[in-house]
Amino acid sequence: MAKNRIITVQNISIAVSAEELDDYICITNIAGAKSDQSRAADIIRNWLRNRATLEYLSVWEQLYNPNFKVFESEHFKKQAGLLTFTPSISEWVEQTRAIGLYVKRGKYGGTYAHKDIAFEFASAISPTFKLYLIKEFQRLKEEENDKKQIEWNAKRFLSKNNYLIQTDAVKNYLIPQNTYSENLEWLAYAEEADILNVALFGFTAKAWRDANPELAGKNNVRDYATVNELTVLSNLETHNAHMIREGKDKKERFNTLKEIAEYQLGILNTAEYIKTDDKNKSIT
Structure with missing residues (x-):
């Protein structure tokens, strides 16, 4: 379902609809910059009967719409400029299968155009208005991107804490039995990711999947790692790349990585334990 937002350009409220393809802007609202909203339909119709407009729309559709009927669009172009030629947006869309424009009924109703086309329409209304429209639209997108970034960070934080709840309560998976550290024959065929896995966790990704078939479908062992383990893993990746x-x-790399993992994880876990212990003491 499309999501509507409102931007204000020179005291005119303009609806912006988030469609599957991209953002579409209400050109019925934009027409209000030239005349009363009651004349918006006539302004759009006059704009559509212009040959330059039809050329622009046809090229845009050919670039982004594989189902566009070029032959039908030529009929519109041939009639451009004639006094009897008064096409509607609905006729253009139905006959050419255009996707750059559409008519919406009900709340926030009007003629909507893909942002590329909406900016072109705004040029016909007023070049100055077009500049303010672009500026306000960009501000909207920047705000939305900032919001998405905040939401993404929040989801990542909550997701990580959910993993920690699982791992801190009881390592909510079976730890594979292995002798990877003693028997290094597996190294000859190991991928870099598994060298890191064994150095840090003590087993390969396949061993974890085999031991935890119910979890392996949607997760891997790194999804159940603690923050400290993920921190060490990041450092191991850097050290490994340098040694390569x-x-x-x-x-040689495995032995070095294993030593680094044990040392760094020991420091981080000890620091975390001390911090938790100090907090408990202050509470009591």
Whole structure:
């Protein structure tokens, strides 16, 4: 379902609809910058009967609409300029299967145009108005992008905390039995991701999936890692990339990464324990 927002350009309220393809702007509202809203339909109709407009619309449709009927659009162009030629948006859409324009009924009703076309229409109304329209539209998009970023960060935070609830309560998965640290034959065929997995967790991704078939469909072991483990993992990736550039073999890299993982994870977990213990003491 389309989501409508309202922007105000030179004291004129203009609806913006978020459609599947992109944002569409109500050109019926834009027409209000030239005359009373009651004459908006006539203004749009006069704009549509112009050959330059039809050329622009046809090129736009050919660029973005594989179902556009070019042959039918030529009939419109041939009649452009004739006094008897008074096409409507509905006729243009129905006969050419255009997607750049559409007519909406009910609340926020009117003629809507893809933002590219809406800006072109605004040029015909007033070049100055077009500039203010673009500026206000860009402001809207910046606000929406900021909001999406905040929502994404919040979801990531909540998601991570959900994982922590699972891992802190009881490692909510089975830990595979392994001898990866003692028997290094697996290294010859291991991918870089598994070298990191074994260095940090002590087992490969496949071993975790085999031990946890119910969870493996939608998750992997890293989804159940703690913040400290993910922090160390990020550091391991950097160290590993550096050692690869130095030409070190898998065995040497694995041993180094395992030492780094144990050392860093030990420091982080100890610091977290001390912090938690201090908090508990202050409460009591």
